[in-house]
Amino acid sequence: MSDSIFSGMKDEDYTSLAACAKERRFLTGEIIVREKTMTDTFCIIKSGKVEVTKRFSDGDEMILTLMEEGDFFGEMALLDQGPRSATVRAIAETTVFELAKNDFECLLHDAPDLAYSIMCELGKRLRDTGSLLVSHLEKKNKQLSEAYLDTVHALVSALEAKDTYTCGHTSRVTVVAKAIAGKMNLVEDDLFAIEIGALLHDLGKIGVPDAVLHKAGPLEKDEYSLIKEHPKKGEIILKNVEYLKRSIPSVLSHHERYDGKGYPEGTAGAGIPLFGRIVAVADRFDAMISDRPYRGHMEVASAVSEVKAQAGTQFDKEVVKAFLGLYESGDLAKLLTEHKKA
Numbered sequence: 001m002s003d004s005i006f007s008g009m010k011d012e013d014y015t016s017l018a019a020c021a022k023e024r025r026f027l028t029g030e031i032i033v034r035e036k037t038m039t040d041t042f043c044i045i046k047s048g049k050v051e052v053t054k055r056f057s058d059g060d061e062m063i064l065t066l067m068e069e070g071d072f073f074g075e076m077a078l079l080d081q082g083p084r085s086a087t088v089r090a091i092a093e094t095t096v097f098e099l100a101k102n103d104f105e106c107l108l109h110d111a112p113d114l115a116y117s118i119m120c121e122l123g124k125r126l127r128d129t130g131s132l133l134v135s136h137l138e139k140k141n142k143q144l145s146e147a148y149l150d151t152v153h154a155l156v157s158a159l160e161a162k163d164t165y166t167c168g169h170t171s172r173v174t175v176v177a178k179a180i181a182g183k184m185n186l187v188e189d190d191l192f193a194i195e196i197g198a199l200l201h202d203l204g205k206i207g208v209p210d211a212v213l214h215k216a217g218p219l220e221k222d223e224y225s226l227i228k229e230h231p232k233k234g235e236i237i238l239k240n241v242e243y244l245k246r247s248i249p250s251v252l253s254h255h256e257r258y259d260g261k262g263y264p265e266g267t268a269g270a271g272i273p274l275f276g277r278i279v280a281v282a283d284r285f286d287a288m289i290s291d292r293p294y295r296g297h298m299e300v301a302s303a304v305s306e307v308k309a310q311a312g313t314q315f316d317k318e319v320v321k322a323f324l325g326l327y328e329s330g331d332l333a334k335l336l337t338e339h340k341k342a
């Protein structure tokens with residue numbers, strides 16, 4: 001909080017202030033100003049101490065600041081006589097100089113230096129309050145994102161319990177897809193969307209019969225058709241969930257191929273959403289380095305070569321370039337080692 005407005009104040013200014021303002025006294029715990037009520041006055045604390053709090057729509061009350069002798073509040077009344085944006089409560093016996101707009105005009109006339117310093121502080125105060133509100137909103141946003149991720153992880157656990165062969169696959173695909181997206185300089189919001197999308201990319205397999213999903217041998221044509229429905233099934237599950245809508249491209253398009261020979265739509269090139277093109281690389285790479293009932297796993301270097309060989313046909317060249325960048329820098333090996341430990 002700023003230095004006391006009384007420090008260095010000329011005696012005649014103090015006299016003018018006392019003459020222009022009304023003096024009011026409050027006991028500890030008394031509310032001086034209540035949030036959302038209309039007032040047309042602002043107050044300078046003559047003595048005592050107050051807390052300024054704000055209540056958010058979720059019921060949370062946040063202490064914006066504490067104020068004491070020589071500080072002031074309610075200064076917005078000088079600009080706009082609207083509802084109070086915060087509650088001010090005495091936390092010690094407190095006396096204030098209360099000034100309505102016409103009282104301030106009296107001060108402007110009788111003690112212009114004092115009035116000017118109050119107005120300068122007003123500008124600073126508005127900026128500080130704005131920063132506090134922004135940091136509160138950022139905190140709330142982070143809590144919300146974490147809640148989304150928890151929900152999605154619960155869904156993925158349900159899926160992996162059904163398909164034990166994919167155990168660990170989903171989280172590895174997610175780590176690699178997010179790293180590719182980071183290498184492609186996607187913004188924070190996109191990284192979050194791709195994280196959720198990669199976690200949910202095979203969600204539609206919940207709708208594929210276990211006998212087909214777990215079949216050890218080669219699939220019959222109609223069985224393969226059932227497997228190929230999983231991106232669409234995933235989309236159907238997600239399309240009515242508002243906060244998961246941005247993850248749909250990863251779910252719906254992760255089996256599309258850059259040359260248009262993929263499924264379910266057979267879309268080609270840039271027509272395939274970027275998130276789908278990224279998850280496709282991460283998904284195919286992880287499938288290659290994983291054991292399957294009908295074959296063993298490939299070594300990482302061989303799988304990387306295979307991804308490279310498919311750039312421009314199965315995969316988007318730019319996505320492969322970012323993926324190779326991760327491999328060459330050693331970041332991919334690090335991610336896989338960390339994932340194994342987790």
Ligand SMILES: [Fe+2]
Nearest residue numbers: 201202254255
């Ligand atoms: Fe899939």
